[in-house]
Amino acid sequence: MSDALSEDGSDINQDDSQEEVMTPAELIAKLEEAWLNEKFSPELLENRSEVVECVMEQLTHMEANLQRVKKGDAKAGFHRMEIDRIRFVLSSYLRSRLQKIEKFFPHVLEREKSRGEGQPSLLSPEEFAFAKEYYANTETYLRAVALKRMPPNLQAVDMLKAVPEPCLDSFVFLRVKEQQENILIEPETDEQRDFVVDLEEGSQHLMRYRTIAPLVSSGAVQLI
Amino acid sequence: MDPSEVEFLAEKEFVKIIPNFSLDKIYLIGGDLGPFNPGLPVDVPVWLALNLKQRQKCRILPPEWMDVEKLEAMRELERREEAFAPAPSPYYMELTKLLLNHASDNIPKADEIRTLVKDIWDTRIAKLRLSADSFIRQQEAHAQLDNLTLMEINTIRQFLLDSLNCMYKLRSNRQPASAKSRLADY
CATH class of the missing domain: 3.40.5.50 (Ribosomal Protein L9; domain 1)
Structure with a gap:
């Protein structure tokens, strides 16, 4: 079944972008990468809804096939176990995104607002709706329990200041997937000087997220 | 994680x-x-x-590396080297635990393997603690951690990253620029 799918893909888009000719196995690997990156990065990363949608499609497809199989078939058991594992990764990924949205909602919405035309969106449409609703509910709640009893000049609250920003200076562990040269490392103390490091493919490092944030979104490094 | x-x-x-x-x-x-x-x-x-x-x-x-002789050699190498030697497998600890807990009857000398892997693990974790200590002491901003496995990173992750973040906050508060923005907050 997976064979058929990957062949379909390569037949249709022979010279199209890589995403189109991904085999299901590569798709699952992409999902796992996105899962780990999202788990370990201090800020919300760009949404990967194309991966999520494809995985959902695969799962629905497989589940529909399993409906037709009679009970007690050994193969069906294997497929169910695999589906459960993929589902776990998928929901863990989406859940960690929602947690970050809840934690940083004003900043997430602010970035979404200031995003230029054509720039990819940070949030999927569903997540955007969730963030807006969360914002509105938090505001209503604060007003109902406290703010409306305050003197009028103290009734406004600036959410952007009230909710802490993601700390981009946190350290992260990472593995290098594509060789990088001359990454500037800022010193911890004033006595030390800036220095640069080269990131060899396959090597593992501990450093500040801010330095390598662009490499995470381009896929050149994997957070671990 | x-x-x-x-x-x-x-x-x-x-x-x-x-x-x-x-x-x-x-x-x-x-x-x-x-x-x-x-x-x-x-x-x-x-x-x-x-x-x-x-x-x-x-x-x-059992996987190839899960063998008493090979593991003994690795234990010696790990004890001799100051840096981390290549791990038997990127998931050696987890796989040992999983396979020995569920299939110990299929693995010859299961008990010896368990002890050897535990020895390797202990040696490596001791090294990891030492290097984390010097990393913090010297206030480094970058460390290369080749050959460390995910499980090993994971045992130290929470503690090390939280401490680094705390120290960073304390340190940046001393600097005048961020002190000003602090005042604005109050």
């Missing part, structure tokens, strides 16, 4: 099993497996191997 999630990732590794049933090739989303023939070794992911083993449908062949 929860240790069980690291174990989850380890379960994707492949092991050889000898099935006692026959089944055609199966086409999983993550790749094809099989065909399964009684008595013929076949590669499957650990999660499937353990499931089959629990249902007494197969015998698990």
